[in-house]
Amino acid sequence: MADKEYDIIIVGSGAGGGMATYQLANAGLTVALVEAGGYYDPAADEQRTQLRNPWESPRRGASTRRRPFGDYNACIGGWDLDGEPYTQKGDTEFMWWRGRMLGGRTNHWGRISLRFGPLDFKRRDIDGLGENWPIGYEDVKPYYDKVDKLIGVFGSNEGLYNDPDGFFLPAPKPRLHELYYIDGARKLNVPVYPARKSMLTKRINDERGVCYYCGQCSRACSIHADFSSSTALIYPALRGGRVDLYTNSMVREVITDARGKATGVSYINKEDKKEYALKGRIVVLAASACSSARILLNSKSAHHVNGLGNSSGHVGRYLHDSTGASRAAFLPELMNRDIYNEDGVGGMHVYTPWWLENAALDFPRGYHLEIGGGMGMPSYGFGFAANQYNEYLDKRVGGYGNGLRDDIRRFYGARLSIACRGESVPQFDNYCELDPTVVDEWGIPVLRFNYQWTDYEINQAKHMQDSMEALLEASGGILLGDKPGAERNYGLAKPGEIIHEVGTTRMGLNPKTSVTNEFGQLHDANNVFVVDAGTFVSQADKNPTWTILALSWRASDYIVEQMKQQNI
Amino acid sequence: MSEPSETKHPIDRRDVLKALMLAPVSGAMLASTGCAVVSESNKQPITWTRLPTQYSYARTDVEKQRDAELFAETFFREHELVTIAVLCDIILPSDHENGGALAAGLPDFVEFMAKDREQHKLPLRGGIAWIDNYSLENFGSRFVEADIEQQLAICDAIAYPDVQDEALQPGIAFFSLMRNMTLTGYYTTELGFRDLGYVGNTPNIWDGVPDAVLARHGKSYDAQWLAKCVDQSRRNITAEWDDEMNLIT
Ligand SMILES: Cc1cc2nc3c(=O)[nH]c(=O)nc-3n(C[C@H](O)[C@H](O)[C@H](O)COP(=O)(O)OP(=O)(O)OC[C@H]3O[C@@H](n4cnc5c(N)ncnc54)[C@H](O)[C@@H]3O)c2cc1C
Ligand code: SF4
Numbered sequence: 001m002a003d004k005e006y007d008i009i010i011v012g013s014g015a016g017g018g019m020a021t022y023q024l025a026n027a028g029l030t031v032a033l034v035e036a037g038g039y040y041d042p043a044a045d046e047q048r049t050q051l052r053n054p055w056e057s058p059r060r061g062a063s064t065r066r067r068p069f070g071d072y073n074a075c076i077g078g079w080d081l082d083g084e085p086y087t088q089k090g091d092t093e094f095m096w097w098r099g100r101m102l103g104g105r106t107n108h109w110g111r112i113s114l115r116f117g118p119l120d121f122k123r124r125d126i127d128g129l130g131e132n133w134p135i136g137y138e139d140v141k142p143y144y145d146k147v148d149k150l151i152g153v154f155g156s157n158e159g160l161y162n163d164p165d166g167f168f169l170p171a172p173k174p175r176l177h178e179l180y181y182i183d184g185a186r187k188l189n190v191p192v193y194p195a196r197k198s199m200l201t202k203r204i205n206d207e208r209g210v211c212y213y214c215g216q217c218s219r220a221c222s223i224h225a226d227f228s229s230s231t232a233l234i235y236p237a238l239r240g241g242r243v244d245l246y247t248n249s250m251v252r253e254v255i256t257d258a259r260g261k262a263t264g265v266s267y268i269n270k271e272d273k274k275e276y277a278l279k280g281r282i283v284v285l286a287a288s289a290c291s292s293a294r295i296l297l298n299s300k301s302a303h304h305v306n307g308l309g310n311s312s313g314h315v316g317r318y319l320h321d322s323t324g325a326s327r328a329a330f331l332p333e334l335m336n337r338d339i340y341n342e343d344g345v346g347g348m349h350v351y352t353p354w355w356l357e358n359a360a361l362d363f364p365r366g367y368h369l370e371i372g373g374g375m376g377m378p379s380y381g382f383g384f385a386a387n388q389y390n391e392y393l394d395k396r397v398g399g400y401g402n403g404l405r406d407d408i409r410r411f412y413g414a415r416l417s418i419a420c421r422g423e424s425v426p427q428f429d430n431y432c433e434l435d436p437t438v439v440d441e442w443g444i445p446v447l448r449f450n451y452q453w454t455d456y457e458i459n460q461a462k463h464m465q466d467s468m469e470a471l472l473e474a475s476g477g478i479l480l481g482d483k484p485g486a487e488r489n490y491g492l493a494k495p496g497e498i499i500h501e502v503g504t505t506r507m508g509l510n511p512k513t514s515v516t517n518e519f520g521q522l523h524d525a526n527n528v529f530v531v532d533a534g535t536f537v538s539q540a541d542k543n544p545t546w547t548i549l550a551l552s553w554r555a556s557d558y559i560v561e562q563m564k565q566q567n568i
Numbered sequence: 569m570s571e572p573s574e575t576k577h578p579i580d581r582r583d584v585l586k587a588l589m590l591a592p593v594s595g596a597m598l599a600s601t602g603c604a605v606v607s608e609s610n611k612q613p614i615t616w617t618r619l620p621t622q623y624s625y626a627r628t629d630v631e632k633q634r635d636a637e638l639f640a641e642t643f644f645r646e647h648e649l650v651t652i653a654v655l656c657d658i659i660l661p662s663d664h665e666n667g668g669a670l671a672a673g674l675p676d677f678v679e680f681m682a683k684d685r686e687q688h689k690l691p692l693r694g695g696i697a698w699i700d701n702y703s704l705e706n707f708g709s710r711f712v713e714a715d716i717e718q719q720l721a722i723c724d725a726i727a728y729p730d731v732q733d734e735a736l737q738p739g740i741a742f743f744s745l746m747r748n749m750t751l752t753g754y755y756t757t758e759l760g761f762r763d764l765g766y767v768g769n770t771p772n773i774w775d776g777v778p779d780a781v782l783a784r785h786g787k788s789y790d791a792q793w794l795a796k797c798v799d800q801s802r803r804n805i806t807a808e809w810d811d812e813m814n815l816i817t
Contacts, residue, residue, distance in 0.1 A: 047626045051769060054756035056625050058635060058680050061756070066631055076628055149809070156796035157813055167809045170798035173776035179787045194796050201798045202817075203806045210803050212771035338781050339765040344774045377769050378760060380681075383751025398728035398744070400659045404751060405666075405763055412764060 006032045006244075008559070009265055009280035011251045011295065013037075014104025015545050016532035016552040017286030018229025019147075022237045023556035024284075029563075031243045032278050033234070034267055036250040036287075037076060037100035040107060040230060042220035049074060050219040054379045062380030068097075070379065074220035075108040076101040083441030087448040094432075094449035095496035096290060102247060103230030104288065105499070106545070107220045110347055111227060112370070113153045113198040113546045115144045117162030119357070120540035123423075127364040129456075130426050133537040134509050134518045137164070143550035151227050151549070152204040154345075155196030163353045163542075169202045171195070171349065172213070175342045177373035177416050178350045180331060184475025185352060190467075195351045198227035198546075208232065215376070217346030226346070246278075252444050253299040253308075254283050254528060260303035262528045268442045282527045282559060282568060286552070289534040290319070290432050293504035294447050296515075297434050309522040314515050315505055316433050318426040319449075320539055322500040323367065323457045324493035325484075327468040328417035329477025330389045331373075337413050342375055354541045363459035366541040367422025369471070375413035383408060392478050416477050420464040423541040425456045426503050430495070451495040461490035500544050505534035519558040520551065527568045531555050614653045616670035619677060638683045644693075647712070651696045652678050652746070654712050658723055659750040666763040669750050677753040688745070695742025699726075702739060775800050 007029035010017050017033065025031045042048055049072035054060040057071045064071065068078040077099040086096055099105040118137040124130050141164070147153075148167035157165035171194030174182060185192040199211045199221075208231070209223030217226040224231040237243050248270040255264050255277065264279040285292040293316045299308035309315055347370075354366030387407035390397045435448035465483055472479055484491035508514025511523035520535045522528045531552035533544045540547075562568045621639045644652065656669035656678070682688045699722065700710040707718045714722070725731070726739035727747075754760045776797075782788055789797075808817045 049626050051771075052625050053758075053761075053769065055758065056623065058619070058621075058623055058639075059684050060677075060752065062681070062684070064631075064634075064684070066628070066634075071627075072625070082630065152807070154798075165813050167813050168815070169807055170815065171796050172774055173789065173794070173797045176777045176781065176785065176787070179777065179782075179785075179789075182793075183787070194793075202803050202815075205806065213774040214769065214771060216769075333785065338778070338784070339767060340778055340781070341768045341770070341772050342774070342777070343768040343772070375766075375768070378752075378755040378764065378766065380752055380756065383755050384748040386747065386751050396728055397730065398747075400723055400727050400743075400747065402661060402664055404660065404747075405664075408751065408755065409764060 004279070006030050006278065006280040007563070008032070008282050008284060009034060009278055010284045010286055011265060012104060012285070012287035012291065012532065013102050013229060013234055014099065014286060014288060014532070015106050015229055015548045017284070018103065018106070018233035019549050019552035020284050020286060020531050020556050021243060022233040023553055024559065025237045025240050025242045027556070027560045029242065029560070031237075032246060032280060033243055034246045034249045034251055034265065034278065035102055035104075036270070037102060037104075037247065039245075039247050040076070040101040040103060041235070042074060042107070042228075042231070043222045043224065048222050050216050050222050051214060052219075054377065060380040069108065069218065072216075072219050072379075073108055074218065075099055075105070077105075084446070085438060085440065086446050087435045087438050089448055089450040092449050092451050093494045094451045095494050096447075096449070096501070097496070097499045098288070098291070102234065102245075103228045106227065106229040108218050109545060110543070111197045111199060111217055112347070112351075112543045113155075113196050113227070114353075114368075114542035115164050115166060115550075116140070116540045116542055116547050117160075117164055119162045120538070120542065123365065123538050129364055131506075131508065131513075131537050134507055139518075140547070140550050140554065143553045144546065146553060147546060147549045149204075151198055151232050152200045152208075153196060153198045153227075153546070154194070154201045156194045158193055160353065162357065166196070168196070169200065169204070172201055172344050174349050175344055175374050176337075177331065177334060177413070178348070178371055180333070180475045181371050181416060181471070182350060184471055184473075184477075187474045188470060190352055190471060191355050192350055192352050195348050197345065197347070199345045200225045201345070207236065211345060213344050215343030215346050249276075250442060250444075251287070251295055252442070253295060254285075256299065256301050256303060256308065256525065258303065260301070260525055262308075262525055268444075273442075282529065282563075284529045284531055284555075284559075285534075286531045288532050289501050289504045289536075290447055292530050292532055292534050293432055294434070294445075296505065298445060304524065308528065309505065309515050309524045311524050312512050312515065314513065316431045316447075317428055318503040318506050318537075319430050319432055319451065319501060320424050320426045320503045321495050322498040322539055322541075322543070323422035323424050323453075323460055323464075324420060324498040325461050325464040325468070325491040326417060326419040327465065327472060327483075327491075328372075328415060328480045329472035329475070330392060330411075330480055331414050331416050331475070331477050332392070333476050334414040334416075335410050337375065339375060339412070343377075344374075348372060361463065363456050363463065364425060365423035365456070365460070367420045367460065367464060368541055369467070370419045370421065372417040372419065373413070373415050387411065389414070389478075416472060416475055418468045418471060420468065421498060421500075421541070421543065422457075422460050422464065423539060425454065426506075426538055427454065432504060449496075453489065453492060453495065458489050458492060461492035462486075465490050500533075500539055502533035502536035502539045502544055505530045506537050507535040508537065520555040521558070529555055529559065614650060614657070614670070616653055616675050617673040619673040619680070638680065641683055642679075643683050643689065644679050647710075648693065648696050649675050649679065651699070651712050652692075654719065655699075655723075655743075655746050656750045656753075658719065659747050660754050667759040669754055672754045672757040672759050674750055674753045678749050681749065681753075691742065691745055695738070695745065698738050698742060773800050773803075
């Protein structure tokens, strides 16, 4: 197929690439979808980890270097990939999670699916920091609406200004520990609502199944009842016959001609280790924010001396991740529970969005709360520190013998935890760049990270800790562990650790301070687009993926339109 | 960990070593269940269920290869494995209707995890040596050859993290690790599921906390919240909305 010229070459099959593939192929265009990982479908029994019992794994689901979130987690990839290092500048401790599989990280993501609100696109207007997006909520709303209907997301319409309503499927009922949280939050006048997540609690079409509540979405759903880019977008697109899928194909660079326009991509076939080229009229990068920046920086030519799209020097700049901190408590009222199946959907059924928009605080921007707990399936780690809560009951910790069985049952499911996810302030000096000396196993220069949190994020983490303590105690909990103080940045997660990295190819009106226009089109090459979170000007106090999907759809419509008008 | 002092127990130690070397390790490495390993402990054979070495869940080729390498490697010496078996059996005894650590194959599990997680190797090996030293010093024989009262006396000394005695801290750390391994290894088997009464990990319909449980905890669902929740009798009816974002099916 080397001589074939595609209308569109899409690099990466995660959220952004899957949506672009689906939209552009359905618009009648020929598409090459180029993915560094292998083919993946959780419906195939040899790729299924869902509904496995712990004893089906010799390590009982424990994590490994190659499966950092557990042996059954549907991630091929993680923090540390064989043959694909990344490096740090100075004392930076950036953590970079990569998926190498069809569907990218949407196979194992949390499925928390939140729209950004009107304020989230215009934060500079509110606090004078960073930059506004060149677009507003009203530009994206029609696409959020369409994404809701196409993919399916449960939630509830609450009429909240900055957490907009949607076309929701009905929510699953709260579990018992979540009822304790609801009561605790209400005591403190902190709002709490049904979570918003992309699992099908109700049928949306005849292709995908309806959730049967196994609680294992992180293992990927064999009946395709949760959203993965592969199951909901790519398989249907492949059935249309206009998409050629290239798996195990690692794109090195975008090839450009003498005028600086893209003519295709070069990639390494990981099976025969040889390099190939594909020709296309338009190149769409969706390799995830940092990987797309890497491809651009590696695409140097006489015309694009600093890398493609980088005449501004902004590729890689303004890299930012969500903030994060967490805390847990022991809930004595949940001792000696009646045991029943409360697996529910994977993760939380209730959450608290940011509730202090106009409060006087010593940090800008907010965070939301994710609630955890419940009678989960035992896997490696279950029973560690089995009776540590005896400490609170004036009983002795430790021991041996059949009495331990009673301890296990007494404390099973008697835990409530909160994780906060917040908005950081993008900084020019937080960036990824090419490492001058280190290459990956195919000889491609790798990324080097430079990233420090500022007082904005650290002060926010302090506030998170106070909120979590108050809420856990109001819910009847006894706090576990020490409250992290200034010496530990108040428990603030490392940059990258929350896996919401965005901003490396940000959009804007000014080509000197941004990389793409509002449609992800490079200022420097009008037939190259970015449809992952690289284009985000600021990452809200929401998770990013629903916005990636909406913006990728919006960019795809624009591409079709521009091609019709023969502008590209 | 230092060797036990020769001057204190020269004869005991040599005798023990000789006894162990001569002991018939009958059926030590049977590939299936019900293998027997003889320990000198109370002159009783100690047996445990063997765990499989073949697994078929979804893994990549490199993962499969690594697991095969782990299974091909032997880390614990016979004596160490027997010590692990005896300890696991004390932590979760076999005389229980849902079986104990040995029926759950704990020694094999600990062996695998030590190889899988390098950081466990030294604490486990060193801990076994520590407990033998301690046993030799106090009772003149290694842990597995001590009689059951002596073994339990040793466990009593190191099973509780609140004990302040500095000299016991390595033993306390080791026992905590063994307790963690034993409980996690047991509760992640079918026996453990039964013991716990675990009923999840199967397709079902979640329709809220059972009424009796709500009543017991003094909780209830308020009507406003319930109105936002799924009506499970309509889950298979394809979703449609009006223009105001209201679900109408
Ligand atoms: C455990 C976890 C939980 C998460 N939970 C949530 C959540 O609840 N809500 C939320 O909104 N977000 C969540 N996220 C984040 C979410 O997964 C990402 O935002 C989203 O997947 C990003 O989509 P993407 O298309 O930009 O990139 P990805 O999904 O990362 O896909 C990129 C694809 O490009 C491929 N690729 C990379 N480089 C190349 C190359 N050079 N050549 C060819 N292909 C290449 C990769 O192999 C990969 O398949 C979570 C992430 C993780 C890991
Ligand atoms: S909880 Fe539902 S959507 Fe998630 S994996 Fe299980 S069946 Fe699929």
